[in-house]
Amino acid sequence: MYLKCVLCVIYFSVVTSRTIYVELNPPSTEQLSFLKKYGYLPEEQGDADFAYTPQSLSEALRKMQAFAGLPETGALDDDTKKLFRTKRCGVKDIDSSPSSPRSKRYILQQAWDKKHITYRVVNGSSTLGKSRVEQLMEVGLEMWAPHGALSFSRVDSGRGDIQVTFVGGDHGDGFPFDGPGRVVAHAFPPPHGAMHFDDDELWGDNPEEDEEDVTDFFAVAVHEIGHALGMSHSNVKASVMYPYYQVPVERLHMDDILGMQELYLKDQEELVESTESPAVSLVPRFTKAASEEEENYMPDLCMTNYDTLQVIHGKIFVFEEEWVWVLRDRNEMEDGYPQRFHDVFRGLPSHVSIIKTIYEKQNGNIIIFLLGRAYWEFDTSFRAIKEGTLSDYSIPEEVSELTTVFLSNYNNKTYLIEDERYWRYDERAGGMDRGFPKEMSMWRLVPYPVDAAIIWQGDTYFFQGPRFWRFDNELVQAHEYYPLPTAQVWFHCQSTADMDRYITNDGP
Numbered sequence: 486m487y488l489k490c491v492l493c494v495i496y497f498s499v500v501t502s503r504t505i506y507v508e509l510n511p512p513s514t515e516q517l518s519f520l521k522k523y524g525y526l527p528e529e530q531g532d533a534d535f536a537y538t539p540q541s542l543s544e545a546l547r548k549m550q551a552f553a554g555l556p557e558t559g560a561l562d563d564d565t566k567k568l569f570r571t572k573r574c575g576v577k578d579i580d581s582s583p584s585s586p587r588s589k590r591y592i593l594q595q596a597w598d599k600k601h602i603t604y605r606v607v608n609g610s611s612t613l614g615k616s617r618v619e620q621l622m623e624v625g626l627e628m629w630a631p632h633g634a635l636s637f638s639r640v641d642s643g644r645g646d647i648q649v650t651f652v653g654g655d656h657g658d659g660f661p662f663d664g665p666g667r668v669v670a671h672a673f674p675p676p677h678g679a680m681h682f683d684d685d686e687l688w689g690d691n692p693e694e695d696e697e698d699v700t701d702f703f704a705v706a707v708h709e710i711g712h713a714l715g716m717s718h719s720n721v722k723a724s725v726m727y728p729y730y731q732v733p734v735e736r737l738h739m740d741d742i743l744g745m746q747e748l749y750l751k752d753q754e755e756l757v758e759s760t761e762s763p764a765v766s767l768v769p770r771f772t773k774a775a776s777e778e779e780e781n782y783m784p785d786l787c788m789t790n791y792d793t794l795q796v797i798h799g800k801i802f803v804f805e806e807e808w809v810w811v812l813r814d815r816n817e818m819e820d821g822y823p824q825r826f827h828d829v830f831r832g833l834p835s836h837v838s839i840i841k842t843i844y845e846k847q848n849g850n851i852i853i854f855l856l857g858r859a860y861w862e863f864d865t866s867f868r869a870i871k872e873g874t875l876s877d878y879s880i881p882e883e884v885s886e887l888t889t890v891f892l893s894n895y896n897n898k899t900y901l902i903e904d905e906r907y908w909r910y911d912e913r914a915g916g917m918d919r920g921f922p923k924e925m926s927m928w929r930l931v932p933y934p935v936d937a938a939i940i941w942q943g944d945t946y947f948f949q950g951p952r953f954w955r956f957d958n959e960l961v962q963a964h965e966y967y968p969l970p971t972a973q974v975w976f977h978c979q980s981t982a983d984m985d986r987y988i989t990n991d992g993p
C-alpha cells in the first residue's frame with residue numbers, strides 16, 4: 486500500500502532563487518514533518534533535518550502557503566502556524582518528483598478501469614452509526630457519479646471496491662492517525678480504494694457552527710471519495726479536493742468536475758475532438774453535452790478571487806478559472822457574462838484552463854500569457870493568430886512564468902512582471918530596454934507579486950488578492966488611501982465584514 490500521487494499535475498508559483506526570506510524562526514520538528522508528509526519538502530536529505538537551509542524551508546513554506554491560498558510570505562506567520570493545526574486530509578498535496586507536468590490545477594492519480602463500483606461500510610464510529618454512514622456515503626457517491634459516468638452499489642459483506650472503516654492511531658497501513666484534530670481521514674486511489682476515518686475524531690452529521698470539536702462526516706467523506714476515485718488535492722480553495730477541512734460541502738466545484746472528466750471521460754472527449762477537428766487541439770473545450778451541474782455552474786464575482794484583469798478595447802475584462810466577465814465601467818457589468826473564455830478568445834488550445842495575464846498591444850491585438858512561458862496572440866476580433874514564448878520578448882530562460890504584463894500609458898512601454906522584478910519592453914523598437922530587470926520595490930507601496938495591473942481612465946491600478954492600489958505617477962508610489970477592496974469598488978458587490986478588513990482608511 487502506497488499513498489502516493491502517481492501523476493500529479495499541479496501548479497504553484499515558482500519561487501525565484503532571488504527570494505528574500507525574512508529571518509525565519511526554525512520550524513518545529515512537528516512542522517518539519519508536516520512539510521515532508523505533504524510533499525513540500527523532500528522526504529529525506531541525508532538523515533538530518535539541519536540539511537535544510539533557511540532558503541529551502543522558506544520555499545517549502547511558500548509552496549504550502551500558495552497551495553492553501555495564503556499570502557506567500559515564506560515565513561512562519563500566524564496564519565501559517567494555524568494551518569499546521571487545521572483539520573485536514575492525510576493525503577499528500579504535491580508530488581515532489583520533478584517529472585510532474587504543470588498546467589492544470591486539479592490533479593489526478595489513476596481511474597478505476599470499470600464504470601460500476603461497489604462500496605462497503607464496514608463500521609461506523611462511536612458517535613455516528615453505521616447506517617447513517619451508509620446513507621451519507623450514498624449521497625456523496627451520487628455527487629461524483631455523473632461526472633465520470635459511474636454507478637455505485639453497496640455490498641454488505643465481502644470486499645467492496647471502496648471499503649470504509651473507522652480506525653484509530655496506528656492501523657497497519659503505514660499512515661497512523663494522530664488522535665483528535667489535524668489529520669481526520671485519508672483514502673487510497675484505485676485500485677486500492679480504502680477510505681479510513683480517524684476514530685479519535687468526534688464525528689457528526691451536519692454539526693452546528695459552534696460545535697468546533699465535531700467533524701462533519703459528509704464534508705470529509707465527499708473529499709475522500711474523490712481520492713478513492715483517483716482525484717488528488719487541489720489548491721482551489723472552493724473545490725472539494727482542497728486538502729483542509731471546510732464545511733459545509735454542498736456541491737462539487739468546476740475544478741473537481743473537470744478532474745473527473747479528465748479521469749473518466751477523456752477517451753470520449755478525444756473521440757469527439759478527433760472526428761470534428763483533425764487540425765489538432767484548436768477546438769473549444771466543451772465539445773460534448775455538458776451535464777446539468779456543469780451547465781448550472783456560475784461563479785459569483787463577489788465570492789471569488791480572480792486570476793487577473795485587464796482593460797481590453799476600452800472595457801474591463803476579469804478572468805477567473807474558465808470564466809471571463811466584461812465591464813464597461815466600474816460597477817457596470819456587460820450583459821451575458823460570465824462566459825467561458827474559450828468562447829470569447831477563439832482558438833486557444835482546449836486544454837488551457839487558466840489565463841495567467843493578458844494585455845492589449847498598441848495595435849489592438851491581444852496577448853494572453855498561459856502558465857509557463859507560452860503565450861498566444863489574438864487579432865482585434867479575438868481570433869488566435871500566433872503562438873509564442875517569453876523568448877520572443879527576450880525574457881531569460883530561467884524565468885518560468887510572468888505574473889503580470891501591462892502597457893503603460895505614461896511611456897507606451899510594456900512592463901513584464903515576474904514575482905519580484907520586472908522588465909520593460911519597447912514594442913516599437915522590438916526589444917527590451919537596457920538596465921532591466923529591476924526590483925518591484927522601486928514602485929513604492931505597491932504589493933508584489935501583483936495579480937494584475939491596468940490603466941483605467943488615465944490612472945494605473947495594481948491588484949493583488951482581494952485588494953487594489955492606485956499608483957501615483959508623480960510621487961512614484963501607491964496613493965496613501967489604498968488599498969481598497971476590489972469587489973466593492975469595481976464589481977458592485979455588497980460590503981461584508983470580510984471585505985471591510987481591506988479598507989485601511991476613511992477614503993479621500
Ligand SMILES: *[C@@H]1O[C@H](CO)[C@@H](O)[C@H](O)[C@H]1NC(C)=O
Binds near residue numbers: 607650652
Ligand atoms: C472498524 O473495523 C476495523 C476493521 O475491522 C477495526 O479495526 C476497527 O477497530 C473498527 N472500528 C470500530 C470503531 O469499531
Ligand SMILES: *[C@@H]1O[C@H](CO)[C@@H](O)[C@H](O)[C@H]1NC(C)=O
Binds near residue numbers: 847894895896
Ligand atoms: C502612445 O501611443 C499613442 C497611440 O499610438 C499616442 O497617441 C500617444 O501619444 C503615445 N504616448 C506617448 C507618451 O508616447
Ligand SMILES: [Zn+2]
Binds near residue numbers: 708718
Ligand atoms: Zn485529501
Ligand SMILES: [Zn+2]
Binds near residue numbers: 656658660671681
Ligand atoms: Zn489508513
